[in-house]
Amino acid sequence: MAQARRNDPATRDPMSQLLDSIGPMSDRKRRALSLAHEFMAPNRVETFLHAGVPLVIGKREGYRIWDLDGHELLDLHLNGGTYNLGHRNPEAMAALTDALTEWDVGNHHFPSEPRALLAEKLAGLVPGDLHYSVFTASGSEANDVAIKSARHATGRRKIVCLDAGFHGTTGLCGAAGNDETAQYFHCDRPEEFVKVPFNDLDAMEAALQGRDAAAVLLETIPATAGFVRPEGDYLKDVKALCERCGTLYIADEVQTGLGRTGKLWAVEQWGIEPDIMVIGKGLSAGLYPISAVLLTPSVGHWLTEKGWGYVSTFGGSEIGCQVASTVLDICNRPSTLENAGNISEYLGNGLAKLQQTHPFLKEVRRSGLVMGLQFDDPAGGLLMSSTLYKHGMWAMFAGFDFSVLQFKPGLLVDEPYCDLALAKLDAALSEIDSQRAGG
Numbered sequence: 061m062a063q064a065r066r067n068d069p070a071t072r073d074p075m076s077q078l079l080d081s082i083g084p085m086s087d088r089k090r091r092a093l094s095l096a097h098e099f100m101a102p103n104r105v106e107t108f109l110h111a112g113v114p115l116v117i118g119k120r121e122g123y124r125i126w127d128l129d130g131h132e133l134l135d136l137h138l139n140g141g142t143y144n145l146g147h148r149n150p151e152a153m154a155a156l157t158d159a160l161t162e163w164d165v166g167n168h169h170f171p172s173e174p175r176a177l178l179a180e181k182l183a184g185l186v187p188g189d190l191h192y193s194v195f196t197a198s199g200s201e202a203n204d205v206a207i208k209s210a211r212h213a214t215g216r217r218k219i220v221c222l223d224a225g226f227h228g229t230t231g232l233c234g235a236a237g238n239d240e241t242a243q244y245f246h247c248d249r250p251e252e253f254v255k256v257p258f259n260d261l262d263a264m265e266a267a268l269q270g271r272d273a274a275a276v277l278l279e280t281i282p283a284t285a286g287f288v289r290p291e292g293d294y295l296k297d298v299k300a301l302c303e304r305c306g307t308l309y310i311a312d313e314v315q316t317g318l319g320r321t322g323k324l325w326a327v328e329q330w331g332i333e334p335d336i337m338v339i340g341k342g343l344s345a346g347l348y349p350i351s352a353v354l355l356t357p358s359v360g361h362w363l364t365e366k367g368w369g370y371v372s373t374f375g376g377s378e379i380g381c382q383v384a385s386t387v388l389d390i391c392n393r394p395s396t397l398e399n400a401g402n403i404s405e406y407l408g409n410g411l412a413k414l415q416q417t418h419p420f421l422k423e424v425r426r427s428g429l430v431m432g433l434q435f436d437d438p439a440g441g442l443l444m445s446s447t448l449y450k451h452g453m454w455a456m457f458a459g460f461d462f463s464v465l466q467f468k469p470g471l472l473v474d475e476p477y478c479d480l481a482l483a484k485l486d487a488a489l490s491e492i493d494s495q496r497a498g499g
């Protein structure tokens with residue numbers, strides 16, 4: 061009797077009905093979705109299912125992922141650059157397994173060989189006088205440390221940031237940039253974080269002229285806003301304003317660093333030497349969490365007097381340090397950076413051709429392999445995400461501008477992979493064109 065009721069479509073719970081509406085799927089996948097819905101993230105699971113993206117990632121290799129039921133997808137999302145070097149990159153995996161033969165997370169109180177060697181390597185690779193590294197488990201924490209360091213160094217509290225910036229979701233960085241989520245949790249701090257629009261130098265000047273701002277915190281190319289490119293000398297002018305007003309410049313390179321623009325750090329494209337730089341995501345190779353904040357000697361002065369000013373059990377895990385060191389070697393190879401530049405041009409040409417046949421693709425924003433595709437519809441990026449999913453590609457819309465699709469090819473992709481990606485874009489655009497024409 062109970063069994064019959066459970067199977068009766070009229071009495072099935074909403075999640076079961078939603079899962080039924082997706083079509084046939086394996087028991088394994090259905091169980092993963094149901095458990096994630098019941099015990100982890102009900103709203104997120106429902107949102108993806110309603111959007112036609114019933115993805116539970118199973119196998120992953122290189123720049124491809126497979127759903128648990130085998131649906132193959134080109135990965136043009138890369139989780140914000142986490143998989144910059146591909147999923148399960150063999151060199152990074154070798155570094156990880158090698159590290160495991162000798163190390164573990166380590167004890168964060170003590171000097172550590174892998175951590176010290178990584179800090180030395182970073183100091184030699186980053187722009188300007190960024191000297192000290194503080195290692196964290198996430199980009200959010202690294203941004204929190206960046207803000208705290210700027211406040212201590214200047215004795216000021218105010219942080220100027222973008223209204224459509226994203227720097228993570230922990231305490232201080234969650235209040236920076238777009239703070240809608242911080243507001244939801246009553247953790248926003250409007251009196252301390254002043255928001256200005258991107259590419260608006262006058263607004264930046266007005267925010268800084270009181271000479272009371274500790275720092276300007278900027279993503280070099282704002283990701284969640286849809287990879288809007290800095291116009292002209294905007295970034296250089298902001299840096300000059302900072303210098304004039306005694307304000308520090310924090311570059312959030314979590315998404316744009318590690319070779320994605322064709323230079324190791326995106327700020328190098330504009331000749332900026334930040335006072336503080338935050339890196340993460342790809343530093344981990346997607347294998348062991350690690351992020352870092354880099355500080356000039358004067359901004360990092362607190363490290364000389366307050367040894368326990370920032371402590372984190374998992375920050376700078378020794379295993380993660382060994383992986384990150386290999387990641388830096390790969391990203392900084394001339395062949396890697398050259399490939400990023402060549403592939404950017406190759407895709408740029410292909411995308412320009414697609415624009416001719418599909419005016420729905422309104423704008424291509426391209427800075428190396430950091431790309432945003434804007435469509436001629438306020439929800440065009442959302443629509444492309446779900447349409448591309450059916451055609452075998454995963455690329456994600458920009459969270460603060462649904463008209464844009466973030467399009468993030470990996471550093472090591474080749475031309476045949478790009479041809480396939482362009483063909484899938486073409487197919488998805490054709491499908492949308494015919495829907496819009498009422499076909």
Ligand SMILES: Cc1ncc(COP(=O)(O)O)c(C=O)c1O
Nearest residue numbers: 198199200226227228279314315
């Ligand atoms: C630009 C930027 N900064 C910081 C973060 C936060 O990094 P994490 O998720 O590792 O805390 C993100 C995450 O997406 C990001 O895109």
